[in-house]
Every structure is written in structure tokens, then in C-alpha cells.
Amino acid sequence: xxxxxxxxxxxxxxxxxxxxxxxxxxxxxxxxxxxxxxxxxxxxxxxxxxxxxxxxxxxxxxxxxxxxxxxxxxxxxxxxxxxxxxxxxxxxxxxxxxxxxxxxxxxxxxxxxxxxxxxxxxxxxxxxxxxxxxxxxxxxxxxxxxxxxxxxxxxxxxxxxxxxxx
Numbered sequence: 379x380x381x382x383x384x385x386x387x388x389x390x391x392x393x394x395x396x397x398x399x400x401x402x403x404x405x406x407x408x409x410x411x412x413x414x415x416x417x418x419x420x421x422x423x424x425x426x427x428x429x430x431x432x433x434x435x436x437x438x439x440x441x442x443x444x445x446x447x448x449x450x451x452x453x454x455x456x457x458x459x460x461x462x463x464x465x466x467x468x469x470x471x472x473x474x475x476x477x478x479x480x481x482x483x484x485x486x487x488x489x490x491x492x493x494x495x496x497x498x499x500x501x502x503x504x505x506x507x508x509x510x511x512x513x514x515x516x517x518x519x520x521x522x523x524x525x526x527x528x529x530x531x532x533x534x535x536x537x538x539x540x541x542x543x544x
Contacts, residue, residue: 421511421515421517422517422521422524423528425509425517426524426525426528429488429525430532430534433481433484433485433488434481436480436484437477437480437481437484440476440480441473441476441477443460444460444463444467444476445464445467445473445476446464463476471539474539478536481536482536485526485529488525489522492522492525493522494507495507495508495509495518495522496518496519496520496521497519498522509521
């Protein structure tokens, strides 16, 4: 990824291009081996791309509500928290820190959900879950690892701040 790319893949032109994502998916299958029971690369890549878009949306939502004078979009039950956070988010570095924490937290949540789907949590003692396409092809195994590999390949993992931002 080039130097114009901003934290979390928010480049001036948007998220990674579909061909970049498909190239990464092919790399993963070449590395880990393609399996007959796996869905096409495009389906798994589309899932990961959508998850990143959803994280970007909700972090942008949280950032806007925590930095605007009146967090009108927040419900009355949580508006107090955004108003309190506004008192701390006074600089660009503060806003960037909020964005990093939000992305890190939501990516961590997605990782935990994918671990459960992959059978790596207590859920496996009760039931096994598999994400499948409408054709019945499995998107797994190893979704939790593949998701973070996708984030790393697409340069979407947090980067340390520039010395001027710290």
C-alpha cells in the first residue's frame, strides 16, 4: 500500500480495490491450500470486505458523535457518554486515538465471533457452527486467522502514530 493510505485503509480513494482483495485471497489459498469444501475466494473476500466496511461505518459514527458539539445521533441512554468523551477529544491526535481504539475493539470482536464459528470457543462444547454460502459451500475453516491475514495484507491493522501525532 502506498504512503497516501491513511490509518485503517481510508485512502483518498476508499478501501482496497476488489482485485487487491482477490489477489490476497489467492495468496491465502496458495499458502494454506485450497479445499474442496471451501466457497470460492470471492465469497470469503467479499465477507471480509463487508466486515471492514461495517467497522469503518460504526467507528466513523462513534467518532462523529464523540467530536461534535451535540451528539444528536446518539440515543438518550448513551448520549451522556459521548458528551463526556467530547471533553477529551480536543485535538486531531485525540480523535485519531478514538478511531484506533474503536477499530481495534471491533476487529477484536469480529475475531472472537469468527473463533466461535471456527470451533475455538466454549460454543464448540455445545454446537458446531459453520458459515456456508447459499450453495452449501463452507467459508471456513480458519476464518479468524484468515480475517486478520486479510487485514494485514490490506494494510488495515493499526499503525503507530507519527512522532508529531504522539
